[in-house]
Amino acid sequence: MFTAHGPTLRELAVQALSSTRRGYDLLAPKFDLTPFRTPDPILDSVARALRPLGPFAAGLDICCGTGAGTGMLRALCTDRVTGVDFSAGMLDTARATTAAGGPPAVSWVRADARALPFERDFDLAVSFGAFGHFLPEERPLLFAGAHAALRPGGLFAFPVLAPPGPRTRLYWTLLAFDVVMRVRNALWRPRFIMYYRTFPLSGVLADLEQAGFDVRLIPLADLGRLPGGAPRARLVVARRRH
DSSP: OOSSSSOOHHHHHHHHTSOHHHHHHHHGGGGGGSTTSOOHHHHHHHHHHHGGGOOEEEEEEETOTTTHHHHHHHTTEEEEEEEEESOHHHHHHHHHHSOOOOSSEEEEEEOOGGGOOOSSOEEEEEOOSOGGGSOGGGHHHHHHHHHHHEEEEEEEEEEEEOOOOTTSHHHHHHHHHHHHHHHHHHHSSSOOOOOSSSOOHHHHHHHHHHHTEEEEEEEOGGGOBOTTSOBSEEEEEEEEOO
16 A cells, blocks of 8 residues: 555545545545455456346446446446446546446446435446445435335345454454544544444345345355355345335
8 A cells, every 4th residue: 555656654644534525535546556446356256246147238336436346337237337426536536547438338426325316227236345434324325225226126236255253363453443443533523434344244134125125145256265165255136126
């Protein structure tokens, strides 16, 4: 992250003391040079899992950032693809770095994912790496917006990683990060919402069902397995009922 081309420690500190939206506006020009961008192996694995569930005409990338997931959708959708994000800076970078041409046509919309401006417009919606920016009580709004944006029978899909166990260093690293962020948000305004432990799978599945989805999990086996044999990652596939 602290390479000659990536964001500096000072730039990351300024971002962390800004609001969530302003922080991403500032980080946008260098975002793809950070570990925060969704890695290509995850995008490729999700695309392989979704392809047999199509065909898809129109796709939506919710919280698209600089457009990594939007690019994946272009390989799956035949008609059009839309990326939506609340950060103008991230959308500007997405526009500048997205290759021209098509089909499918690509458009960019600035909007809050908790109030998506779509109604039965898409066959497939995806999201990558954004759910830590929503508090648990905001999930119903997020999922209701995804449901409204999809046509009946449409799919809302996103990958989830197996949570690290308490005997791992990653478990304590993520716990420490969340504690620091809670203290920061209690003492400093504007808040920067980013937590790693506020998206438990059981609660997420229950909220999706409540929003009107039928949900299943697809193992992303090509991303590896845990020592006990369970997949390291799964794809949540939520189908709009009606």
